[in-house]
Amino acid sequence: MGRFRCRPGYAATVQGLPPLPYADSALEPMITAKTIGFHYGKHHKGYVDNLNKLIAGTAYAELPLEKIIAETASRADKRAIFNNAAQIWNHTFYWKSMKPQGGGEPPAGLREKIAASFGTVHTCKKELA
Secondary structure, three states: OOOOOOOOOOEHHHHOOOOOOOOOOOOOOOOOHHHHHHHHHHHHHHHHHHHHHHHOOOHHHHOEHHHHHHHHOOOHHHHHHHHHHHHHHHHHHHHHOOOOOOOOOOOHHHHHHHHHHHOOHHHHHHHHO
16 A cells, blocks of 8 residues: 555545546546546545544544554454545545556556466456456
């Protein structure tokens, strides 16, 4: 998790909703602005709001998001905190993993792993479609 922080060093209660790294319409036509607005503005924001409510007044309110995830992952009594924190991280990773006019060939290391599992990038895309 170390490379994909929402805002390093900030507690979850003060980080707010991490900004998108591009405009809502930047991924069209693959993902519409309406879809991004709904997914980001409702789902992702909902996880941030829920987590902030769950950790308000607790020691977790002072921790960075990744630390909250690590400290609650195996605690059944903290499942709601973990789920919301992990979803914030997952959604932030999701948004950062895409870019306008993205696509193209994967980097060499990834291409080698794809070739080992699927034979070709084309076959991988076909099987995952």
